[in-house]
Amino acid sequence: MSRIRFDFEDNSAVRLDGVSLSYGKNEDILREVDLTLAQGSFSFLTGPSGAGKSTLLKLMYLALAPGRGDVCLFGRSTRLLKRRDLVGIRRRIGVVFQEFRLLNHLNAFENVALPLRVAGQKLASYQNEVEDLLRWVGLSERIGARPSELSGGEQQRVAIARALINKPDLLIADEPTGNVDPEMSRKILRLFMELNKRFGTTVVIATHDLGIVEEFNRPAYHIQQGRLRARRKGGAT
Amino acid sequence: MKRESPLLPESDAREAALFFVIGALCFLAALAALTTRGTYAAAAAWGDQIEGEVTVILEGTDRRIAAEVTGEIENLAGISQARLLSREEIEDLLAPSFGPGGLPEGLPVPMLIAVQVDMDTADPIPGIEIVLGEFGVAGEVGTHAGFAAHVQNALAVLRLVGFGAVGLLVATAIAVIAFATQAALLARRDIVNVLHLSGAEDRFIAALFARRFWGLATQAGTGGALGALMITALIVFLASSSAGAEAELLPRLSLDIWDILILFSTPVAAGLAARAAARLTVLRALKEVR
Numbered sequence: 001m002s003r004i005r006f007d008f009e010d011n012s013a014v015r016l017d018g019v020s021l022s023y024g025k026n027e028d029i030l031r032e033v034d035l036t037l038a039q040g041s042f043s044f045l046t047g048p049s050g051a052g053k054s055t056l057l058k059l060m061y062l063a064l065a066p067g068r069g070d071v072c073l074f075g076r077s078t079r080l081l082k083r084r085d086l087v088g089i090r091r092r093i094g095v096v097f098q099e100f101r102l103l104n105h106l107n108a109f110e111n112v113a114l115p116l117r118v119a120g121q122k123l124a125s126y127q128n129e130v131e132d133l134l135r136w137v138g139l140s141e142r143i144g145a146r147p148s149e150l151s152g153g154e155q156q157r158v159a160i161a162r163a164l165i166n167k168p169d170l171l172i173a174d175e176p177t178g179n180v181d182p183e184m185s186r187k188i189l190r191l192f193m194e195l196n197k198r199f200g201t202t203v204v205i206a207t208h209d210l211g212i213v214e215e216f217n218r219p220a221y222h223i224q225q226g227r228l229r230a231r232r233k234g235g236a237t
Numbered sequence: 238m239k240r241e242s243p244l245l246p247e248s249d250a251r252e253a254a255l256f257f258v259i260g261a262l263c264f265l266a267a268l269a270a271l272t273t274r275g276t277y278a279a280a281a282a283w284g285d286q287i288e289g290e291v292t293v294i295l296e297g298t299d300r301r302i303a304a305e306v307t308g309e310i311e312n313l314a315g316i317s318q319a320r321l322l323s324r325e326e327i328e329d330l331l332a333p334s335f336g337p338g339g340l341p342e343g344l345p346v347p348m349l350i351a352v353q354v355d356m357d358t359a360d361p362i363p364g365i366e367i368v369l370g371e372f373g374v375a376g377e378v379g380t381h382a383g384f385a386a387h388v389q390n391a392l393a394v395l396r397l398v399g400f401g402a403v404g405l406l407v408a409t410a411i412a413v414i415a416f417a418t419q420a421a422l423l424a425r426r427d428i429v430n431v432l433h434l435s436g437a438e439d440r441f442i443a444a445l446f447a448r449r450f451w452g453l454a455t456q457a458g459t460g461g462a463l464g465a466l467m468i469t470a471l472i473v474f475l476a477s478s479s480a481g482a483e484a485e486l487l488p489r490l491s492l493d494i495w496d497i498l499i500l501f502s503t504p505v506a507a508g509l510a511a512r513a514a515a516r517l518t519v520l521r522a523l524k525e526v527r
Contacts (some may be wrong), residue, residue, distance in 0.1 A: 116436035
């Protein structure tokens, strides 16, 4: 009989224990992945396209369940959690999706406010907060624009603001600098680092931009053919 | 900010098609319910009329004695009216059996007394037979019982068919709404996923779709019910302007309180069905994602 494990010593934000995953009967995309990200850590996840970076992140933000192994978030195994408990955990996670996933019928303000709105907060309680965040990402003039009226970089910044509005304990970003110029890339990364430093937010960023990984000098993990390795300085794994 | 946009986008062409389908189904369901009720009411009234009528056939007597017998029968308890039919009336009744040439000259026809029986009192037939005995007249009392039984059986079948038709239409409407909800969910899977991953509870997402389909179905149902109301009003108008026997063929639609209740309840029932179907479909679909 399975038992729920309470690990009071576990201060990790994310812990993957022997996680494997395949889609259908295909070959494993992830193979026996073990990974622990301490609360308040800042890490990069690198690897070529199709290596399994996005899949690994999906496990972390609970879009997927592992085929084998266990995903623990904030010290709790998610394997045996009920759906309503998963909602509580999701609200502690901010996600910047690779393809933004903005809702086209909502404007920039409404997209950013979405996590607060679905949590039942009223407009009056978050209006200033959302406007401040949009101003911070340089979109104060585009507050009423819909995604179709925004450039790729602007959409990306809206997506980032949406991920941050909840002041998440864990921020997961899938290629957050993929559609912005180098200056904006650095600005976004500095924002993530500031969040990490000021609020202790755990940050994990998937990127193929090794220049940024080298420049920001943070722990990095490299994934290739479904296997995860710690990446050392200079690119060795 | 003035006002928040709805979390689900405005309706699209698919929902316009669904609006039409639900409206048409509600129109048919309301019309079927009204027609079933009207037809049943007309048949029930006809049945009551038949059951409340007795025919006395007199043989071997003249018209004067028959008139006296008629007067005596009318004085019996439980009899509201007794009327001796004229020869012309009797010939009219028998004409279908003799074709367009009518009855042969000199053919003896029986005397007929049409008796209206008060349905609330005890069986009046023994009293009629006593009157016939007192006058020494040979006669037969026909109660139409067999015919009335056929009418009652036909009414029961009619009621079953009517309820069946209405039930089938309601079930079809629910199935259509459930399929449409699934289609809407597939088309808006991206929105559902974003809401889900943004921390929305399943019931929150289900409530969005339930509200959307409640509104759509009640509006469509109102349109359908209004259509049924117009058709009903037309039938009532035709029935009231037709004084002849053809009016008897039309369902007895009156637009009374029960008919109005059917018309009002149609959009509400459609809305509730849509709401429930949408909610269940969305919850079931969300169970398949983590």
